[in-house]
Amino acid sequence: MAAGDLDPSFGTGGKVSIDFGAISIANAVALQSDAKLVLAGRVGDASTGDFGVARLNRNGGLDTTFGTGGKVVLSLSAAEDVARAVAIQSDGKIVVGGFAGSEAAGDVAVVRFNSDGTLDAGFGSGGVAIYDISGPTGDAIRGMVIQPDGKILGVGAAGPNAGLIRLNPDGSLDTTFAGGAGKEAVSLGNAGHVFALSLLSTGTFLVAGFDSTTLTQDDFLLARFNADGSLDTTFGSSGLVRTDFNGLNDLAFAMAVQSDGKIVLGGDTDSTDPVGISGDVKAGWTRYDSAGNLDTAFGTAGETQINPTVLCDGVRGLTLQSDGKIVAGGFIGETTGLASFADPVAGDFAVYRLNSNGAPDTTFGIGGAVRTDFAGLGDGGRAVILQTTNRIVQVGGATTNHLNFAAARYKT
Template sequence: MKYCFFLLLFLVTEIMVAQGGTLDATFNGNGRVLATFNVFDSAVHSMLLQPDGKIIAGGTVSNHGLFSQFGLARFFSDGTPDPTFGTGGLVIGNFSTAQISLSSALLQSSGKIVTGGIVYNDYLDSQFVLTRFNNDGSFDNSFGTAGLVLRNFLNIKSIIAQPDEKILVAGFSIATPDRDFVLLRFNPNGSVDNSFGTNGVVTTSIGAKDFAHDITLQADGKIVLAGAVKNSDGEYHSDFAIVRYFGDGNLDTSFGTNGIKIINIDEMDEAQSVKVQSDGKIVFSGWSSSISGQTTSFQVIRLFPNGDIDTAFGESGVFSSPIIFNSHEQLIQIQSDAKILVVGAVATTSAYDVAIIRLLPNGSPDTTFGTNGVVVTTDGPETSSQANCVLIQPDGKILIGGESGEGLMSYHPHFVIQRYDSGSGR
């Protein structure tokens, strides 16, 4: 009987450990931390993890349209604010009087934080901006020119650092009605890397309108961009577009067709997030919709390193989400055990809730996670939340950053980070 008891206890413990997707109560006491910056609106759009376990959240803070600036917050690993960073753990930029929105951020080995985003004068007079903050949250005037790197007519969507700490910037041009994939590279100090492309810039025209939304690096240094391309079927018709470059910015013609992979599923297709597995396969998430918008689906698709669709993944290479995300944005991350996280938000009757799907490496739902592979977190009937970024800690715990605020009729969201237990990964 004693043996049976211990066997039963062991089995129960295994089940409890293996079930992932619950909020981590060791994080700020309830798995959730909120930062208001004493403004009307704020939202996390990028998260970074320092080697000491501290968490940096970067996003946009605004005050009823009177100003909009980069905002940074730093927390200890338990979710409490780090008072050594900025004022009480918070930093608000003050480098422009225009409307500024943060898209992405990266952490340099020195501990300095590079932030990238858009300065909005008007739609056709927008600039992308890179800035850098010191480890204590102070503005770093030694970066670029007086602390800034500015380029006209570009919409920046994502920035990442190469192993040599050179900075890659991905987005699309907006100087004319046409749009093109744009890839830029800067040295770690913000100066242009003239060894890359033409004067540090690579422009790729695929169709009449091309939109790059995310960037990732392969282990061999090749660069992958994901987005959409307008096709010839009509004004609003588009296809998934994945493009791969060599480290010098030249198209990798061994991928897809001359370096470009186009995939059509519905009348409108757009890739939003891309990652590379340890075996070199490329995984991206995106949405597909009819022009009328009456049919919308959300997919995860996996490609072989040469760009061919991996038909062993999901259903003939495609996983179709069982839930309908509330917006056309989903983010993916790949765990160390090759399981894939898909993060977004779903609509309720009066608000939005954060949603996570976890897939097994073969593209099927991981039933050890949440309910049939799905976790939906409700902050309450009067609260609306959105997921804008996801990060996996070395211990496997899942960080989701975004925004949370009152219900839809008076929506003034604030910085929010939620941390989840991932389970055993078995």
């Protein structure tokens, strides 16, 4: 097997499609200590969907000791409920974050499951914690981590602003965070949108997304917060860093922090509209030092792009290999792009790999990119993880009989 080849020992020919009986898509993945994979996302359409969670054995088969036949569906409201983040506690319990009650008007939702997929009655109310941040506008977790002290930190949306929330291990709001409230809406730049989170060893944390530097142009956004939820104004320019590629719209959706403290962002670049759905959209990356300065030793003046098609190519997940190579997951050849978390229409899974200096790794696929089709219809990756040192797993959605949870495994 060459680098980037599908691993035939996983699923069927390296691919897995998980049918919940309705439209579904996995938005996040976490790795258990036993190498089982936990996928979280949406089951149902974009107006009435529910939280969906599935667990795969390390070979890609559904783990029938979890939920019902390896799957759990949980309705939190009569409207749309979507899981967008998942993490595993040290005791094996599974924490899933997202929103309940629609993108436009819902609230932050965090659910904790026991290792067998049942709700953990010791968390929140019967295993569920729902919190409003911004009132009638939509709030959501898009990135989430479990801190070493067991607290749950989430970032995402609070209406038109960035949303921050931190919960105690029992699901209650952490009153040492956000001025005692445990949750807050934060204005970042002109209209900052946050999609990714990295917790640093100091207790500070980074968020990434995009911000409109002008009314018609979005750029990569990176910000750092203190452990109490206040913006760290010593980072970048008063706490923020914005990065433009070529004068078009650039949207960051993924982040990884190297062992040397350098910060890598990935996303969609060179869109001709501010939500990333038109033009020759390219997969793009930037790297910064720990103070927020572009790392000019990376790519070209701190930036790299890969452009496999003249359609929309992009990044939704990032992970780092032990040899310093950067692995990204996302999509290739989408006809209308995948603004935010929209369902795939026509493209395929994409896995990209960069060398440590930001150059595309030409030993991986074609020009650093691997394209995976499931059934000739719309597929898209949402998250990527290293299952072992020599295997990459990407999860997302693949259209077979309809859009399903999907995963694929590749050789590093």
